[in-house]
Amino acid sequence: MTDHRDIRQLRAALDEVTPAAPHLSHLVRAALREAAAEPPRSFRRRFVMPAVGASALAVALIVALTVSLIIRANHAASTVPGGPAQPASGARTGSPPPTAVPGQLALPAVNGYDVGRQDTLSLGRATSATDVWIVQKHSPGFFAKPGETFGIVYHSTDGGATWTQKLRFEGEYDWMRFSADGVNGAIWGVTERVPPCSRLPGDCSTAPPPAPGIVYRTADGGEHWTSSRTPDGLSLYQMDFLDADRGWAILHPPVGTALDVYATVDAGRTWQKRGALAPPANVVIPATFGSSRRLQFFDAQHGIFQPAPGAAAALMTTGDGGRTWQRVDLTTPGGLAGPSGLARSANGPTILSNGTGLLAAWPAGPQTGSNVSVYTTTDYGRTWSTPRHLPVPESALTNGFVLGVTFFDTNHWWIAIEGPPARQNGPTSPRASFTADGGRTWKTLASPRILDLVLASPDVGWTEYQQWNSGLTNLAVTRDRGAHWTAIALPPAVDR
Amino acid sequence: MDVASFELALEEAIGPAHRLACGMVHDPQAAEDLVQEAAVKAWRKRHQLRPGAPLRPWFLGIVANECRAHFRLRWTSVLKRAELAVESSSGDLDALADLRRELLRLGADDRLVIVLHVHLDMSLEDVAAVMGKSLSAVRGRFYRAIRKLRIRLELQEAVR
Numbered sequence: 001m002t003d004h005r006d007i008r009q010l011r012a013a014l015d016e017v018t019p020a021a022p023h024l025s026h027l028v029r030a031a032l033r034e035a036a037a038e039p040p041r042s043f044r045r046r047f048v049m050p051a052v053g054a055s056a057l058a059v060a061l062i063v064a065l066t067v068s069l070i071i072r073a074n075h076a077a078s079t080v081p082g083g084p085a086q087p088a089s090g091a092r093t094g095s096p097p098p099t100a101v102p103g104q105l106a107l108p109a110v111n112g113y114d115v116g117r118q119d120t121l122s123l124g125r126a127t128s129a130t131d132v133w134i135v136q137k138h139s140p141g142f143f144a145k146p147g148e149t150f151g152i153v154y155h156s157t158d159g160g161a162t163w164t165q166k167l168r169f170e171g172e173y174d175w176m177r178f179s180a181d182g183v184n185g186a187i188w189g190v191t192e193r194v195p196p197c198s199r200l201p202g203d204c205s206t207a208p209p210p211a212p213g214i215v216y217r218t219a220d221g222g223e224h225w226t227s228s229r230t231p232d233g234l235s236l237y238q239m240d241f242l243d244a245d246r247g248w249a250i251l252h253p254p255v256g257t258a259l260d261v262y263a264t265v266d267a268g269r270t271w272q273k274r275g276a277l278a279p280p281a282n283v284v285i286p287a288t289f290g291s292s293r294r295l296q297f298f299d300a301q302h303g304i305f306q307p308a309p310g311a312a313a314a315l316m317t318t319g320d321g322g323r324t325w326q327r328v329d330l331t332t333p334g335g336l337a338g339p340s341g342l343a344r345s346a347n348g349p350t351i352l353s354n355g356t357g358l359l360a361a362w363p364a365g366p367q368t369g370s371n372v373s374v375y376t377t378t379d380y381g382r383t384w385s386t387p388r389h390l391p392v393p394e395s396a397l398t399n400g401f402v403l404g405v406t407f408f409d410t411n412h413w414w415i416a417i418e419g420p421p422a423r424q425n426g427p428t429s430p431r432a433s434f435t436a437d438g439g440r441t442w443k444t445l446a447s448p449r450i451l452d453l454v455l456a457s458p459d460v461g462w463t464e465y466q467q468w469n470s471g472l473t474n475l476a477v478t479r480d481r482g483a484h485w486t487a488i489a490l491p492p493a494v495d496r
Numbered sequence: 497m498d499v500a501s502f503e504l505a506l507e508e509a510i511g512p513a514h515r516l517a518c519g520m521v522h523d524p525q526a527a528e529d530l531v532q533e534a535a536v537k538a539w540r541k542r543h544q545l546r547p548g549a550p551l552r553p554w555f556l557g558i559v560a561n562e563c564r565a566h567f568r569l570r571w572t573s574v575l576k577r578a579e580l581a582v583e584s585s586s587g588d589l590d591a592l593a594d595l596r597r598e599l600l601r602l603g604a605d606d607r608l609v610i611v612l613h614v615h616l617d618m619s620l621e622d623v624a625a626v627m628g629k630s631l632s633a634v635r636g637r638f639y640r641a642i643r644k645l646r647i648r649l650e651l652q653e654a655v656r
Contacts, residue, residue, distance in 0.1 A: 036499035
């Protein structure tokens with residue numbers, strides 16, 4: 001009776017108005033606690049409400065006075081905490097002035113990309129406090145018309161004061177890899193987003209068009225580029241490059257669940273099939289391409305594929321360049337697996353050198369922050385230690401949830417946390433915790449709401465952050481391990 | 497039931513509740529507020545949940561009521577629809593935007609049955625449990641709602 005096309009379109013239309021809301025559990029809990037703490041209604045009406053009415057005016061006056069003092073303090077400083085950075089050239093004008101929110105680090109509203117308009121920011125490579133690559137991504141999501149999904153790659157060598165456009169990326173950008181001197185590099189992604197066929201019951205009778213991967217290669221620091229694609233007829237699932245030439249792609253037919261591993265040694269001009277990936281039946285494999293760094297290679301032989309984080313804590317590793325894959329189960333001792341399973345760092349394990357690596361995990365669901373643990377490996381992820389609980393200060397983590405964990409080396413780690421709101425519908429309190437001794441001691445500071453963090457050194461970090469009560473994503477940098485943050489003006493978003 | 501047990505029981509329903517609210521009001525910020533309001537109401541009405549009865553359909557029913565009430569707030573309703581109309585007449589007429597606008601123009605119960613069945617992937621039996629109606633009534637409403645949508649979109653296409 002109903003056409004599958006109708007259902008597919010309805011799903012797409014509804015998905016577009018349903019963003020992820022990982023903080024909602026906290027808001028609900030806060031609201032429930034507040035409701036549970038309320039006295040019975042009759043008592044409330046008789047005794048509490050009159051008192052509340054009388055005291056409300058006094059509280060409002062105190063709050064107004066506090067906010068005005070904080071705003072004054074913010075304007076007095078040059079960088080946060082509290083102070084506005086100087087807008088760089090190319091900044092949009094007319095942004096509202098920064099508003100200090102109690103419990104929040106008040107970064108100024110320089111400019112940002114509007115997620116509601118499907119403009120997003122992706123941090124690329126950062127080698128110092130002045131040298132950074134970013135990608136401005138534009139995607140209307142599934143069912144985009146040809147040419148509607150694209151990215152613009154920018155490079156700055158002066159800390160974001162000026163931006164140079166290096167590449168217009170046709171398709172959805174995934175990631176980039178450059179040589180240490182920044183001369184040779186590869187940037188890759190998928191040519192277009194296709195609807196996840198397997199999610200649509202009975203809808204695979206008409207196969208979606210294949211969406212191959214696309215690779216851009218430069219040999220002069222981004223002045224000139226050549227492009228190539230993965231084999232015809234197959235869609236890209238995941239891709240990773242070891243350097244500008246050597247890469248791997250997991251490809252699949254437009255309809256079906258087979259995942260084959262291909263490799264290239266010439267930046268994607270030619271591809272050879274290496275093997276097949278057969279994920280365990282009980283692990284979650286998203287139906288379509290996603291930019292979440294689930295495939296990583298650390299040298300020509302060793303790689304890891306991370307299925308979607310979830311209840312089944314499993315990884316797959318290869319030690320022969322992708323020909324064969326082995327399942328690795330992570331132990332989840334009591335308390336680590338939460339009601340919604342096990343969450344892991346979205347970027348997967350960090351393999352540092354000689355096969356030594358780290359992987360952070362925490363229970364998914366509420367109050368995740370108080371139980372962050374770290375697994376370690378010394379053999380490229382084939383075996384992992386029993387997870388070690390991190391003694392991050394309870395004041396930072398209690399009732400908070402983890403936004404992400406970034407390892408710079410075996411000693412320097414960051415955890416981005418979102419604390420619960422102090423009141424219903426109030427602002428959350430983002431924090432960043434930093435350790436310089438492999439997790440033994442921690443320092444916790446107020447931070448922007450960190451969505452992604454790229455460390456150029458133990459001290460210098462670039463972050464994509466979100467302002468409270470705003471759909472905008474912004475860029476900031478710290479040069480002193482989070483003690484101060486400077487908001488950076490982004491290149492203006494492309495008007496479509 | 498103490499508040500901690502209630503929170504735990506509610507936890508798995510929050511994601512679906514958020515999807516439901518987003519699908520009903522097409523405003524993520526409002527949807528978050530509605531889910532919180534619904535959670536508080538659920539807490540206050542917890543004694544109405546029969547012992548052993550599943551919490552999820554009961555809670556989704558409360559969320560659905562909150563969403564209906566949201567559209568009864570005249571200002572919100574008028575403002576949102578006006579904004580959408582301006583958007584559509586400015587030339588930004590892609591098919592998904594048309595579809596969303598027509599969804600919002602459906603009656604609350606028509607929209608609810610579509611959102612629960614299509615967006616939350618619930619079976620029509622489960623939809624019936626949330627809406628407190630019979631399976632045949634829900635099935636009929638779903639197909640009528642889809643037909644209404646299709647006719648309106650075809651009409652729109654014809655006059656373009």
